[in-house]
Amino acid sequence: MTFKRLILIVLTVGVVFSVGLRLWQSWSQPQFQSRLELFQTNLVLQASTYQGDDPNLDSARRALLGAEPIKIAAKEYQTFRQSVVKNLDQTQSLLAASPGGSETLQLTRSRQQQLALELDLRLGILQVSQGQTKEAQQTWAEVIQPAGSEPDLESLSKTAGTLAGLWNQPPQLMPDAESRLKKNLDGWFRYQALSQLYQLQQRQDALAALQLEQQxxxxxxxxxxxxxxxIPVLGCLIGGGILLFLLGQWLVQRKQSLLSPAGMAAWTVPWERELIWEVLIFGFFLVGQILLPLVLQLVQGASGFNLALLSVRGKAVYILMDYILLTIGGLGVLYFLIQPFFPLPEGWFRFNFKGNWFWWGLGGYFAALPLVIVVSLVNQAIWKGQGGSNPLLPIALESRDNVALFIFFLTAGVAAPLFEETLFRGFLLPSLTRYFSIWGAIALSALVFAVAHLNLSEVLPLTTLGMVLGFVYVRSRNLLASMLLHGLWNSGTLLSLIILGNTG
Structure with a gap:
């Protein structure tokens, strides 16, 4: 055994341990889908008070909002609150195990405590809206904190007391009730609380203005x-049509169909499996998961700045720079390792602006929508709201900074597709065709692509997406096609987050 191979084996063991640990840690984290559903629930509550002029839209409104939006919202909030409390308990255990605790863990605990209290404020309003005043009073009583707690928690505690007073018998109105409700509540919840306050204060002008604003x-x-x-429904209809066409063509034409491996030529691969192993270990996992985080951690320690304390714009820039460094490092290793095989056989790393790559990318995007959505629903049932998520998504969801959002689009829509498609579709997939069938290479490269995101809850959906990306690349023989699909997918996700975040 050579010294180089020994180092590779040691690094592989380290990488497998690191990746396994990250995947295991993600199990204790809530899926982002749970938070996204909560924002959508807020949007439904807000829209449920809309009084349109066209009675013909009533059926469409019921289909969009559901029959009992408040009851459904209460269940959603209760479920999400249980998840937050579970994560808070885990954070408390970690802090207890490490005397003094890290600053990041303490900040995480504080945010989780604040989120749990915010959820209780809203859950109480949902309860009184269903006539469950006694239950709401109990919910708000749990929010009330002893004097001297953290300022944010104390502010939420006083807001809980304000809400309890509004629905008390007889009512107890605090002198700063209006300002507190406006500060700590938003959307439908703010309108419900202020409406109750103005009615008790008999401020008809303020109530009329509030109702107009609410509409x-x-x-x-x-x-x-x-x-x-x-938009997703329309996309799924188009994608469903594409999938039915592909299935029908396969049933009729078999070997001449687009899905048939007979029409998908393998690449000429000049290197052995060990080089594939080296590129993945050195170029992606070692650089991206070990060296780069270590260097950034050292820089943070030397400079004294804490990532968790950065503004949204600062976090956006940090994430983009992190991805640029990963791209430079990963593709640099790839270039160094395959350079001895230059010139490469025909068909490797093709970027051709001619041909039908655009239609392959667009069609692949529509085809991926119904497949990934169905798999995601199954995935939700499997992981039951746990499994972690991409850390960029919650930041983008709550961002109101247009510059930060533009940077997020650059990261997700340009930087990520450029690097990931070059590595996983441009290099890994063709290399695997030397040892596996075309569909086997597509499936295995898609699985590695999914695992590389280091979140258990995303493995199945991303594997599905990766297979569509692989099929599009194999058929188009053009990285621009899979990059377009990848960029559309990430950009579509971000656009949905922006809409939900700004109105939910």
């Missing part, structure tokens, strides 16, 4: 909900 917000929420829900 305007409800109209915006209704249109946003139709957009967020309608």
């Amino acid at each position: 305007q917000a409800a109209g915006r929420a209704y249109r946003s909900l139709a957009l967020v829900g309608g």
Whole structure:
């Protein structure tokens, strides 16, 4: 055994341990889908108060909002709160195991505590809206903190007392009730609380202005909900048509069909399996999962800045720079390792602006929609809201900074497709065709692509997406096609987050 291979084996063991640990840690983290569903629930609540002029839209409104939006929302909030409390308990255990605790863990605990209290404020309003005043009072009582707690938690505690007073018998109105409700509540919840306050204060002008404002917000929420829900439905219909065409063609033409491996030529691969192993270990996992985080951690320690304390724009820039460094490092290793085989056989790493690559990318995007959505629903049932998620998504969901959002689009829509498609479709998939069938190479490269994202809850959906990306690349023989599909997918996800975040 050579010294180089010994080092490779040692690094592989380290990488497998690191990846396995990250996947295991992701199990204790909530899926982002749970938070996204909560934002969509807020949007439904807001839109449920919309009073349109056209009675013909009533059936469409019921289909979009459901029969009992408040009851459904209460269940969603209760489920999400249980998940937050579970994660808070885990954070408390980690802090107890490490005397003094890290600053990041303490900040995480503080945010989880704040989120749990915010959820209780809203859950109580949902309960009183269903006539469950006694249950709401109990919920708000749990929010009330002893004096001297953290400022944010104390502010939420006083807001809980304000809400409890509004629905008390007899009512107890705090002198700063209006300002507190406006500060710590938003959307439908703010309108419900302020409406109760103005009615008790008999401020008819303020109540009329509030109702007008609520109708305007409800109209915006209704249109946003139709957009967020309608575009994927339309895309799924188009994608379903494409999938039915491909299936029908395969049943009729078999070996002449687009799905048939007979029409998918393998690449001429000049290197052995050990080089594939080296590229993945050195070029992606070692650089991206070990060296780069270590260097960034050292830089943070030397400079004294904490990533968790950065602004949204600062985090956006940090994430983009992290991805640029990963791209430079990963593709640099790839180039160094395959350079001895230059010139490469025909068909490797093709970027051709001619041909039908655009239609392959666009058609692949539509075809991926119904497949990934169905798999995601199954995935939700398997992991039950746990399994972690991409850390970029929650930041983008709550961002109001247009510059930060533009940077997120650059990262997700340009940088990620460029690097990941070059590595996983441009190099890994063709290399695997030397040892596996075409569909076997597509499936295995898709699985590696999914695992590389280091979140258990994303493995099945990303494997499905990776297979569509692989099929599009094999058929188009053009990386621009899979990059377009990848960029459309990431950009579509971000666009939905922006709409939900700004109206939900």
